[in-house]
Amino acid sequence: xxxxxxxxxxxxxxxxxxxxxxxxxxxxxxxxxxxxxxxxxxxxxxxxxxxxxxxxxxxxxxxxxxxxxxxxxxxxxxxxxxxxxxxxxxxxxxxxxxxxxxxxxxxxxxxxxxxxxxxxxxxxxxxxxxxxxxxxxxxxxxxxxxxxxxxxxxxxxxxxxxxxxxxxxxxxxxxxxxxxxxxxxxxxxxxxxxxxxxxxxxxxxxxxxxxxxxxxxxxxxxxxxxxxxxxxxxxxxxxxxxxxxxxxxxxxxxxxxxxxxxxxxxxxxxxxxxxxxxxxxxxxxxxxxxxxxxxxxxxxxxxxxxxxxxxxxxxxxxxxxxxxxxxxxxxxxxxxxxxxxxxxxxxxxxxxxxxxxxxxxxxxxxxxxxxxxxxxxx
Numbered sequence: 001x002x003x004x005x006x007x008x009x010x011x012x013x014x015x016x017x018x019x020x021x022x023x024x025x026x027x028x029x030x031x032x033x034x035x036x037x038x039x040x041x042x043x044x045x046x047x048x049x050x051x052x053x054x055x056x057x058x059x060x061x062x063x064x065x066x067x068x069x070x071x072x073x074x075x076x077x078x079x080x081x082x083x084x085x086x087x088x089x090x091x092x093x094x095x096x097x098x099x100x101x102x103x104x105x106x107x108x109x110x111x112x113x114x115x116x117x118x119x120x121x122x123x124x125x126x127x128x129x130x131x132x133x134x135x136x137x138x139x140x141x142x143x144x145x146x147x148x149x150x151x152x153x154x155x156x157x158x159x160x161x162x163x164x165x166x167x168x169x170x171x172x173x174x175x176x177x178x179x180x181x182x183x184x185x186x187x188x189x190x191x192x193x194x195x196x197x198x199x200x201x202x203x204x205x206x207x208x209x210x211x212x213x214x215x216x217x218x219x220x221x222x223x224x225x226x227x228x229x230x231x232x233x234x235x236x237x238x239x240x241x242x243x244x245x246x247x248x249x250x251x252x253x254x255x256x257x258x259x260x261x262x263x264x265x266x267x268x269x270x271x272x273x274x275x276x277x278x279x280x281x282x283x284x285x286x287x288x289x290x291x292x293x294x295x296x297x298x299x300x301x302x303x304x305x306x307x308x309x310x311x312x313x314x315x316x317x318x319x320x321x322x323x324x325x326x327x328x329x330x331x332x333x334x335x336x337x338x339x340x341x342x343x344x345x346x347x348x349x350x351x352x353x354x355x356x357x358x359x360x361x362x363x364x365x366x367x368x369x370x371x372x373x374x375x376x377x378x
Contacts, residue, residue, distance in 0.1 A: 049093030
């Protein structure tokens with residue numbers, strides 16, 4: 001990858017390969033947010049949309065495509081084709097600046113020539129799509145439009161090359177580019193893990209990003225997220241969710257946490273997971289190690305967001321863990337994404353303090369370990 005996919009708005013889990021049925025549904029969704037008009041250079045020259053083009057050092061026949069973010073957690077394909085004379089050109093019209101990913105692959109060439117699988121090569125180039133002339137250079141860099149210039153500034157500020165996701169970097173960029181659509185996107189990304197933010201940080205976002213002339217819709221959506229994020233900062237009360245037990249009985253997140261702390265005072269780790277989430281399942285042995293190491297001070301609770309009960313039950317049988325398990329009800333599932341604003345779903349870990357307040361959202365078992373080591377050492 002030439003840039004880290006983290007910076008593509010809501011693109012952490014881009015769907016690279018889809019069935020025809022899924023692709024059709026995604027295209028229908030795309031029609032709700034942007035109008036893609038395949039055409040010639042003349043259409044772009046009339047300043048009626050975007051032109052994304054380039055001459056790339058890749059073989060003719062290489063597949064090229066463009067995924068564009070939506071206002072949900074999905075990205076959808078809006079343009080596709082193949083290189084001819086090493087060049088491509090997509091034209092269309094976008095409703096407002098949107099994060100996108102330009103993708104190339106040589107799957108067709110490999111299959112045609114019966115090359116080994118290790119000959120398969122992909123490129124992912126993140127960019128901001130606006131109604132401008134946008135060029136992808138032979139070095140796979142992107143130029144064109146003020147918003148893309150802003151995004152290039154963000155990439156230049158990151159001396160890790162995208163290897164480390166740093167909220168400090170996001171805040172530094174927002175402070176230097178408070179009127180940029182990129183700043184709006186980063187603020188919204190930060191609030192997808194609002195329990196990681198302090199109340200002061202949320203207010204800082206509100207007072208810093210006050211006008212974004214190129215993306216008034218994005219600004220409005222950000223304001224909505226800020227209103228909810230104020231309820232979900234570090235030290236805030238746990239937002240409740242409706243759950244069901246393994247026996248199908250209704251309960252709630254606040255109730256099971258309170259019961260756990262009445263039974264054993266201490267910290268509670270809430271592990272939001274799903275049967276289809278490979279990262280979640282892979283982390284469970286590490287969580288089990290945490291539960292055993294801090295058995296006197298930590299209670300683990302599992303909360304699946306599986307929609308299908310049977311998938312949840314089968315997964316628990318296969319990946320049996322010694323802590324209590326629950327599943328979100330239909331309303332609880334909905335509230336997880338509206339109240340918690342978890343744009344990219346699971347895994348999601350919350351560490352709750354002995355007083356019932358949320359300490360923070362954890363990135364994974366390793367951060368939980370480091371946090372508990374520091375807290376218990378005191």
